[in-house]
Amino acid sequence: xxxxxxxxxxxxxxxxxxxxxxxxxxxxxxxxxxxxxxxxxxxxxxxxxxxxxxxxxxxxxxxxxxxxxxxxxxxxxxxxxxxxxxxxxxxxxxxxxxxxxxxxxxxxxxxxxxxxxxxxxxxxxxxxxxxxxxxxxxxxxxxxxxxxxxxxxxxxxxxxxxxxxxxxxxxxxxxxxxxxxxxxxxxxxxxxxxxxxxxxxxxxxxxxxxxxxxxxxx
Numbered sequence: 613x614x615x616x617x618x619x620x621x622x623x624x625x626x627x628x629x630x631x632x633x634x635x636x637x638x639x640x641x642x643x644x645x646x647x648x649x650x651x652x653x654x655x656x657x658x659x660x661x662x663x664x665x666x667x668x669x670x671x672x673x674x675x676x677x678x679x680x681x682x683x684x685x686x687x688x689x690x691x692x693x694x695x696x697x698x699x700x701x702x703x704x705x706x707x708x709x710x711x712x713x714x715x716x717x718x719x720x721x722x723x724x725x726x727x728x729x730x731x732x733x734x735x736x737x738x739x740x741x742x743x744x745x746x747x748x749x750x751x752x753x754x755x756x757x758x759x760x761x762x763x764x765x766x767x768x769x770x771x772x773x774x775x776x777x778x779x780x781x782x783x784x785x786x787x788x789x790x791x792x793x794x795x796x797x798x799x800x801x802x803x804x805x806x807x808x809x810x811x812x813x814x815x816x817x818x819x820x821x822x823x824x825x826x827x828x829x830x
Contacts, residue, residue: 616721621780622750626706626741758784
């Protein structure tokens with residue numbers, strides 16, 4: 613295949629805000645008297661806020677109305693945004709991410725963000741990368757979260773690149789599935805590095821060069 617565009621998930625690939633999500637969910641769970649730990653938190657990675665809330669409430673002592681769930685999701689997001697505003701700095705960019713993307717640009721390859729987060733642009737602004745990408749698609753642009761391919765297909769359309777000429781970089785199983793469903797090649801990193809469905813894998817962008825990826829997929 614020709615790699616004409618690379619679409620990167622944001623959290624866990626370009627930046628790390630996992631701990632902020634965990635702290636926000638933990639605070640909400642404590643307020644609602646619901647048990648929550650890092651094992652449960654790992655199940656929330658790569659899925660939408662409302663889907664995450666459903667997982668959080670699996671062992672709740674009572675049922676919640678849709679109105680209550682929407683309020684809880686909004687509350688969690690406020691806690692998360694407050695943490696981002698207070699603590700996220702340019703050093704939140706993951707090691708190797710900037711060098712990897714600079715290599716892509718040197719090859720004339722377009723780069724985009726494909727994230728389920730509704731705070732994608734705010735995160736990019738906080739780390740000083742809001743003007744870096746050729747397209748940014750986040751949770752505000754989609755109606756279906758990963759593993760649905762919608763976010764990646766929208767990104768490809770905005771880049772004016774056919775899906776089969778795009779490479780997705782993901783760190784979750786849901787993201788890998790979404791990339792495959794979009795008809796794109798998939799590079800799995802982080803927690804998804806052991807996913808055998810991916811075309812290429814590495815522990816992080818720090819452990820492999822863009823040149824190696826391009827060579828492997830050509």
